[in-house]
Amino acid sequence: MLWSVLQQPDLREFQDLPEVDRPQFRRMVAARPRNLVPGSWGRFEWLLQLTDTDEPAGWASLRIAERSTTTGEIGYSVVREYRGRGFASEALRAIVDEAFSNLDMRKVRAYCVPDNAPSRRVLANAGFEEDGVLPHGATVRGKPVDVLGFVLERVRWIQREAV
Ligand SMILES: CC(C)(COP(=O)(O)OP(=O)(O)OC[C@H]1O[C@@H](n2cnc3c(N)ncnc32)[C@H](O)[C@@H]1OP(=O)(O)O)[C@@H](O)C(=O)NCCC(=O)NCCS
Numbered sequence: 001m002l003w004s005v006l007q008q009p010d011l012r013e014f015q016d017l018p019e020v021d022r023p024q025f026r027r028m029v030a031a032r033p034r035n036l037v038p039g040s041w042g043r044f045e046w047l048l049q050l051t052d053t054d055e056p057a058g059w060a061s062l063r064i065a066e067r068s069t070t071t072g073e074i075g076y077s078v079v080r081e082y083r084g085r086g087f088a089s090e091a092l093r094a095i096v097d098e099a100f101s102n103l104d105m106r107k108v109r110a111y112c113v114p115d116n117a118p119s120r121r122v123l124a125n126a127g128f129e130e131d132g133v134l135p136h137g138a139t140v141r142g143k144p145v146d147v148l149g150f151v152l153e154r155v156r157w158i159q160r161e162a163v
Helices: 002-006 020-032 088-099 118-126 154-162
Strands: 042-049 056-065 068-078 107-112 129-140 143-153
Touching: 002 020, 002 042, 002 056, 042 088, 056 088, 068 088, 088 107, 088 118, 088 154, 107 118, 107 129, 143 154
Parallel strands: 068 107
Antiparallel strands: 042 056, 056 068, 107 143, 129 143
């Protein structure tokens, strides 16, 4: 299901997605870690599904580097017909809550290209703050592009939760 979502249109405008066939994708996913607990590392990914029909609407991910398991990098995408309904915001919130409540993380990061206004809005709404440009931080349609970095520190998340 995740692989078929990856083939949907309009997902590659602002991000680099793997150009792999279904068997290759299956192998990539099978190699991923399964248990998300404090100290876990690797790429964790969730399919976003409609609650009533189970139809796939997108995905969200959390990438944790082995050298720093107290920081996670979040990503998300929603297929065209389901955008603007708060799905990315809901997924982001769920992962952020998990990172700070159960995974002992100190900060959560995200990156997006400057032109990606909806993604910037999703991050700003969740309390993420811009913290600089990463030159050639991503490849979009085969070309290196600069990306904006965003961070949500645990302390800021706690303050926002308390309001
Ligand atoms: C970015 C993306 C994930 C957002 O998903 P979504 O489910 O539509 O997001 P939400 O509905 O939770 O929130 C979208 C927000 O952007 C706002 N928005 C939408 N289009 C906008 C635009 N052109 N300019 C400014 N804000 C915009 C919406 O009003 C909403 O903000 P609000 O809640 O304050 O009203 C989706 O557009 C997408 O998948 N894009 C292609 C892939 C991608 O860019 N992934 C992210 C890579 S960093």
